[in-house]
Each structure stands twice: as C-alpha cells, then as structure tokens.
Amino acid sequence: MTVSGERRAWGWVAHLRDGGTTPWAAWHGEGTREGVYLPGAQQLELLRRLHLAAASQGRRPSPRLVERVVEASAPGRGTPDLELVGATDESPFGPRPVDPADLPDAELTRVATSLLAEDLVASGARRPPEVPPLVRPWRTRYRLVGDPWLADPAREAMVARGRPPGGRGSVVVVVGRDVASMVADAWTSRCFDEGALPWREWLDPFAAGHRLPPRVDLERAAATWARQVGAVRVRVVLDPSALPRLVGVRRALPQPPALAADAVDLARQVAAVLGLLVLPEQRADLLRHTLLPRLLDAPGPPLRLPAEHAAWATQRAVRMRDRMLRAGYAVHGDPDLLVPRPDAVAPAGASGPTDAGVLALAVRLLLDETKEAPR
Structure with a gap:
C-alpha cells in the first residue's frame, strides 16, 4: 500500500x-x-x-x-x-x-x-404462550396439508384456538390455489423456513423436468393420504371460504401475507446467515414471526411465475385437475381454479426479485x- x-x-x-x-x-x-x-x-x-x-x-x-x-x-x-x-x-x-x-x-x-x-x-x-390454549375434546379431527404458504398460517391459528391437527379419524384437507401462485408459494415458504436457491435457480429445474415442487403437488398429496385413510376422507380445498367449516370452526382463518418479491428474496438471504447462528427451528421462528412482519409493507411487485413458464404451469394444472376428478376426491371450489390466473404470471421480461430492490429493502x-x- x-x-x-x-x-x-x-x-x-x-x-x-x-x-x-x-x-x-x-x-x-x-x-x-x-x-x-x-x-x-x-x-x-x-x-x-x-x-x-x-x-x-x-x-x-x-x-x-x-x-x-x-x-x-x-x-x-x-x-x-x-x-x-x-x-x-x-x-x-x-x-x-x-x-x-x-x-x-x-x-x-x-x-x-x-x-x-x-x-x-x-x-x-x-416466546410460546405461558398458558397453552385449552384443547377442545369435541373438536373436528383434521390434518391440513398442501400449499404450505396457505396451510401453515391456518394450522397455526387452529392450534392457537385449541384445535391442533391429528387424532383418530382425521379428515385430510389438502389446500391449494392456482398452480402458478402455488409454485411461488412453495419457494416463499422455503425462504422463510430454511432458505433456498435463488428464485430462477430453484424454479427452472422443475419446469424443465415437467414436474411440480412436491409440497404443492396437490394430486400427489391427496393420493398419498388416500392410501392411508381412504379417498373418502380426503378433501381438496380450492375455495378458502370452505376451509373453516371443514376443520370445524366458524371464524375465518388467516390468509397468507402478501409480500413483494424483493422481500421474499431478502428473507432467503437472511435465512442463509441465520443457519450459521441458530438451530433450524429457531431460524424459522425468527424469519416468520420477527422478520416477516417488518416486510409486509415492503414496496415492489409480488413474486409471479415468469411468462415463459406459463404453458408448463397450465399443463400441470390441467393434469392435476383431471387426475383428482378421476380419483373421486371431494373438491371444494371450482377445479378450474387450478389453472393459472393471468395476474399470477409476470409480464414478459420480468425476472422476479432484483438485486437493487433487495439491497434497498435491506438498507x-x-x-x-x-x-x-x-x-
């Protein structure tokens, strides 16, 4: 020097x-x-x-x-x-x-x-509540699976109301929405749990392999549970208003938070560092209950499926819809809701989170x- x-x-x-x-x-x-x-x-x-x-x-x-x-x-x-x-x-x-x-x-x-x-x-x-809620013995027995970004907040709310999942004779409720949104949900959920690869690095192999992320493959989840409990006890829910009745409550259950794509990517990168500092369970708790509330008002467009993957998502949705109908599962909501909505697909050329946006949010x-x- x-x-x-x-x-x-x-x-x-x-x-x-x-x-x-x-x-x-x-x-x-x-x-x-x-x-x-x-x-x-x-x-x-x-x-x-x-x-x-x-x-x-x-x-x-x-x-x-x-x-x-x-x-x-x-x-x-x-x-x-x-x-x-x-x-x-x-x-x-x-x-x-x-x-x-x-x-x-x-x-x-x-x-x-x-x-x-x-x-x-x-x-x-x-911190967990000092006095756990009273578990209601007459509660409806259920299991809540499917799209994790939809299922996790609903399950957490049910536990807080004294209605934990599981138990003899449980009805298996598989929740979902259009395939494009569910793919984004799967990546978002991973970012707030354990971290993930960057959006396109994570997404592109699924599209290239003509397959869906496992946690949002509703037909696969329904088939797995049907083999264990029988198809008659499997419910597929595409209409969120039908969910409370199926799990035995009257009040509405929380919907997943809407986040900007840059906010999700920042959580992904923070998760990687947290993995070196705390245990996995504490990492997920910090990301979901401490960081996430601070990201709710972050500016920027939401995470949406790239336009070049729209045909793949539509093909997967049609196949999923047809298989579930043939299997005879009770479907609550129009099965065509699985087909990606136009607003769930990004305009041509859009690429999801941006480095500049993530940095501005971190600052x-x-x-x-x-x-x-x-x-």
Whole structure:
C-alpha cells in the first residue's frame, strides 16, 4: 500500500464514519490510520449508501450502526474483504482491488444480511404462550396439508384456538390455489423456513423436468393420504371460504401475507446467515414471526411465475385437475381454479426479485433500527 494511497483511504473511512457520501473515486482528502486493517470496500460502500438513504429521510444512521457496518463481514463469498483500488499495491493472489461504486448490489447485500441476521438473533424468537390454549375434546379431527404458504398460517391459528391437527379419524384437507401462485408459494415458504436457491435457480429445474415442487403437488398429496385413510376422507380445498367449516370452526382463518418479491428474496438471504447462528427451528421462528412482519409493507411487485413458464404451469394444472376428478376426491371450489390466473404470471421480461430492490429493502430495515433524532 502506498503512503499517499493509505492516507487517502483512511481519510475516506473517517469521512464515511462522519456521515459523508462522497464516492471513493471523487475523494481526495487524507487521514490517519485508525486500525490495523482498512475496512473492506463492500462495507464502506454499504455505509455510504446508508448515509444517502438516511439523508433522504432527514436523519443519520446511529453511531452504533456505523461501526457495525465498518466492522461487519460479508458472508457467503469465501474470499477476503475487497480492497480499495488505488489504496494498495495489487497482488498476484486473491481478488483484485475495486472501486466500491462498481460493486454489484449483491455484494453489498451480503454485508447487510449479516447485520440483519445478528439483529434477529439479538431480538430473540417469539416466546410460546405461558398458558397453552385449552384443547377442545369435541373438536373436528383434521390434518391440513398442501400449499404450505396457505396451510401453515391456518394450522397455526387452529392450534392457537385449541384445535391442533391429528387424532383418530382425521379428515385430510389438502389446500391449494392456482398452480402458478402455488409454485411461488412453495419457494416463499422455503425462504422463510430454511432458505433456498435463488428464485430462477430453484424454479427452472422443475419446469424443465415437467414436474411440480412436491409440497404443492396437490394430486400427489391427496393420493398419498388416500392410501392411508381412504379417498373418502380426503378433501381438496380450492375455495378458502370452505376451509373453516371443514376443520370445524366458524371464524375465518388467516390468509397468507402478501409480500413483494424483493422481500421474499431478502428473507432467503437472511435465512442463509441465520443457519450459521441458530438451530433450524429457531431460524424459522425468527424469519416468520420477527422478520416477516417488518416486510409486509415492503414496496415492489409480488413474486409471479415468469411468462415463459406459463404453458408448463397450465399443463400441470390441467393434469392435476383431471387426475383428482378421476380419483373421486371431494373438491371444494371450482377445479378450474387450478389453472393459472393471468395476474399470477409476470409480464414478459420480468425476472422476479432484483438485486437493487433487495439491497434497498435491506438498507431500509437497517435504518429502521436506528433511534437517532431527525437532523
């Protein structure tokens, strides 16, 4: 590292710590060394973006957040923090120094997700109620399967009402909706449970193999349970208004939350970091009950099936509908509801979550944690 380059770099670090937003390429001041190593380029650029976002809201990130960003790591890269171009002599080994402004948004999101995961762990998982609800002995015996994004909140609400699933003679309720939406639901559910591959990396193999994700293959689920309990005790529910009666309650059951595609992808990336910090059960609890409520008002379009996969989804829906009707399962709702709706398919050229959108949302969540007064 040259002396002038080192002084310039430390001057930029001090500038950013003090709330500055000047890009590295435009910075010409100097400063003194404040540590053993310079912070990584991705950490410093994330800090600059945080200052820009905060300034647009008339505030500044908290001093604590500033220091956390400077000292953060970038999980998932498998390589050292990136150095500033012009601040160090290039080495034939390792990654080359970079201009932070040229970094892809995904590099900055890696740092942000590390901080968000730490915040979730520090906040703690949702505690179960001190007094469990009274289990009603006269309750309807049921099992709730199918689309996990539909079934999970309904099942959780039933347990909270003292009506857990299972028991002798249970009716198996297979819930679903149009195939395009269910495919998006399957990925969303995985993102909030254990993490997943990126949307297209996860989706494209299913379409190429002419198959559906297992948890939203309603016909397969119905057939599996029919072999165990008989087809007469299997109910396929495509009309959400029919579900409460089938599980023995009068009040409506909660519908799945509607989330922006960028919000789902941010949860996916946070889940990967949480997997290194907590056990799987706690990870799912933190994602669903601590992170998810903070994502409900995130801007952006919902996750929708790419246009090029619409024909595949329609073909799968028709096949599923015909097989379930031939098997004689009781279907609540029009079987044609399985066919993808036009609004469940993205316009041509749309690609789901975007790196820029995910980063902007991560920055917003980090700033939400600050308690600094307005300027």
